Amino acid sequence: MYRYRDSSGLKVGHVFSAFLVLALFGAHDTATAQTTAPDPLSGKLVVTGSSTVAPLIAEIGKRFERLNPKVRVDVQTGGSSRGVTDVRQGLADIGMISRAMKDDEKDLHAFTVARDGVGIIVHKDNPIRTLSDEQVIAIYTGKITNWKEVGGKEAAITVVSKAEGRSTLEVFLHYFKLKNTDIKPHVVIGDNEQGVKTVAGNRNAIGYVSIGTAEYDESQGVPITLLSTGGVPASTESVRNGTFPISRPLHIVTRTAPAGLAKAFIEYAQSKAAHDLITQQYFVPLAN
Amino acid sequence: MTSSHSNILCRWQTDDLLCWLLRGLAAIAGLVVVVIVGFLIAEALPVLSLIGLGRFFTDPSWHPAEGFYNLTPMLWGTLFAMAGSVLIATPLGILSAVFCHHYAPPAVARSYRRLIELLAGIPSVVYGFWGLVVLVPLIGDIHPPGPSLLAGILILTIMILPTITLMADASLANVPQHYLRGAAALGLPRWATIRGVVFPAAKSGLFTGVILETGRAIGETMAILMVCGNVVQTPSSLFDPIRTLTANIALEMAYALGDHRAALFVSGLVLMAMIVGLAIAAEWISRGRIYG
Numbered sequence: 049m050y051r052y053r054d055s056s057g058l059k060v061g062h063v064f065s066a067f068l069v070l071a072l073f074g075a076h077d078t079a080t081a082q083t084t085a086p087d088p089l090s091g092k093l094v095v096t097g098s099s100t101v102a103p104l105i106a107e108i109g110k111r112f113e114r115l116n117p118k119v120r121v122d123v124q125t126g127g128s129s130r131g132v133t134d135v136r137q138g139l140a141d142i143g144m145i146s147r148a149m150k151d152d153e154k155d156l157h158a159f160t161v162a163r164d165g166v167g168i169i170v171h172k173d174n175p176i177r178t179l180s181d182e183q184v185i186a187i188y189t190g191k192i193t194n195w196k197e198v199g200g201k202e203a204a205i206t207v208v209s210k211a212e213g214r215s216t217l218e219v220f221l222h223y224f225k226l227k228n229t230d231i232k233p234h235v236v237i238g239d240n241e242q243g244v245k246t247v248a249g250n251r252n253a254i255g256y257v258s259i260g261t262a263e264y265d266e267s268q269g270v271p272i273t274l275l276s277t278g279g280v281p282a283s284t285e286s287v288r289n290g291t292f293p294i295s296r297p298l299h300i301v302t303r304t305a306p307a308g309l310a311k312a313f314i315e316y317a318q319s320k321a322a323h324d325l326i327t328q329q330y331f332v333p334l335a336n
Numbered sequence: 337m338t339s340s341h342s343n344i345l346c347r348w349q350t351d352d353l354l355c356w357l358l359r360g361l362a363a364i365a366g367l368v369v370v371v372i373v374g375f376l377i378a379e380a381l382p383v384l385s386l387i388g389l390g391r392f393f394t395d396p397s398w399h400p401a402e403g404f405y406n407l408t409p410m411l412w413g414t415l416f417a418m419a420g421s422v423l424i425a426t427p428l429g430i431l432s433a434v435f436c437h438h439y440a441p442p443a444v445a446r447s448y449r450r451l452i453e454l455l456a457g458i459p460s461v462v463y464g465f466w467g468l469v470v471l472v473p474l475i476g477d478i479h480p481p482g483p484s485l486l487a488g489i490l491i492l493t494i495m496i497l498p499t500i501t502l503m504a505d506a507s508l509a510n511v512p513q514h515y516l517r518g519a520a521a522l523g524l525p526r527w528a529t530i531r532g533v534v535f536p537a538a539k540s541g542l543f544t545g546v547i548l549e550t551g552r553a554i555g556e557t558m559a560i561l562m563v564c565g566n567v568v569q570t571p572s573s574l575f576d577p578i579r580t581l582t583a584n585i586a587l588e589m590a591y592a593l594g595d596h597r598a599a600l601f602v603s604g605l606v607l608m609a610m611i612v613g614l615a616i617a618a619e620w621i622s623r624g625r626i627y628g
Contacts (some may be wrong), residue, residue, distance in 0.1 A: 125590070130593060204481070206481035211587040213400075213588050213593075229397065234480075235482075236566035236568075236587070238561070238586075238587050245469070246468070246472075249472055250481065
């Protein structure tokens with residue numbers, strides 16, 4: 049009877065086994081505490097925090113390991129707040145934070161590695177090239193629902209926003225002084241690429257993504273356009289020189305003044321040698 | 337338990353050994369489910385004991401960062417997407433299996449079957465991508481914004497169609513030949529044979545097919561995440577974007593911390609409860625009638 053192959057009934061199981069895996073790794077975290085060896089450039093460095101910064105630090109870490117074969121850099125994600133908590137509790141040597149430092153985080157030593165800009169994108173066929181902050185706020189809170197009202201074509205606006213917990217959302221909300229409850233989205237997306245694809249597939253959509261990602265996709269012929277904000281064109285250049293308003297610094301932090309291995313790693317991450325890796329991840333290296 | 341006395345060399349050890357081995361294996365299979373449920377409850381417990389289960393259904397909205405945890409819109413989203421796709425896919429699948437078995441020439445039937453098997457093998461993310469770049473813009477042209485319950489239902493229908501078609505096909509093939517000959521001898525026309533003889537004889541297989549496709553429709557995540565828009569709201573029309581419970585977990589788990597993370601485990605628990613509910617409903621409907 050069974051010509052039928054069962055590739056289906058197990059889907060739910062996948063979700064739950066993913067939980068199981070998550071749990072195993074989650075429990076594992078607490079065990080990997082700080083280890084300091086006598087030789088400054090050997091041993092293990094545990095880095096946790098923002099998932100925006102993590103791929104960059106992982107790449108820098110790989111190159112750092114190659115230069116210093118006795119060093120292992122262990123990068124784990126979990127959000128900027130986990131970076132702060134882990135460093136404070138000593139579970140990680142270095143934390144990663146994808147935003148400006150808050151006032152209650154003055155106890156930590158922060159080092160800027162790169163900058164990231166959040167740019168507003170529309171479809172290439174949309175004649176709009178600039179929107180004022182008030183217009184963006186009105187669109188995202190559902191007060192303006194047609195492109196005609198901001199000087200475009202007669203078409204309903206599709207508002208694309210990010211899922212709760214994403215740091216791009218936090219940066220966006222912080223700049224426009226909005227709360228997530230105020231936003232009336234039509235589409236909620238996960239990562240930047242999904243945002244770019246959603247806007248590219250919908251002539252009347254507006255979204256916001258990391259400028260590095262958008263600029264790269266635009267150069268590859270994806271039909272999207274970055275809008276200028278506050279009169280400043282959105283580009284990696286304007287993010288680098290600090291003129292673009294919706295941008296954020298990417299930090300790595302330590303609890304005490306860094307010494308030994310952590311110090312060497314931080315200095316390496318901030319040096320020119322890491323600039324090509326930063327550009328590769330669509331972030332903007334600092335001007336120096 | 338019956339022991340095989342034909343084994344002369346060692347009369348009972350083999351049977352005993354096998355019995356315990358099977359008991360052990362069965363225990364492992366059962367234990368996995370218990371451990372997963374236990375784990376889900378353990379992870380969800382911090383937020384459950386803090387705010388209680390009720391608030392997951394009475395809060396004004398789902399904004400876990402601001403302390404609102406309403407899961408009801410997502411529960412509806414999951415139910416609507418599942419019900420819509422099952423309602424479309426079931427007749428389509430069963431009728432195409434009937435076509436395959438009773439109407440199509442053998443060559444056509446064989447290649448048709450291969451085609452459906454191929455459909456079953458396509459990974460869900462491919463369906464999702466196709467939906468995002470083809471289906472969603474099409475729906476957007478009819479009624480903006482495009483990502484919607486309708487897109488989700490259509491994608492799910494295509495995804496679960498092979499499940500029900502192949503299952504129905506297998507159970508139709510299993511109908512005893514002498515039933516069909518008997519019907520032919522009575523001079524029944526083809527459709528009357530199918531309706532009066534084949535369907536009643538194959539109902540248990542068809543029912544199992546429906547259960548399997550429903551399970552797949554509830555559990556599907558990736559494709560749904562890409563085409564449904566993921567806005568947390570109870571849909572009032574087919575063109576409204578929705579978020580399903582599975583998409584909610586996939587979308588937010590990577591960035592969730594503390595209570596937010598625990599709330600996502602509650603999503604998982606609710607999903608699990610839905611599956612259990614489905615299983616109980618299936619058991620109740622089928623009792624003594626389908627498998628009896």
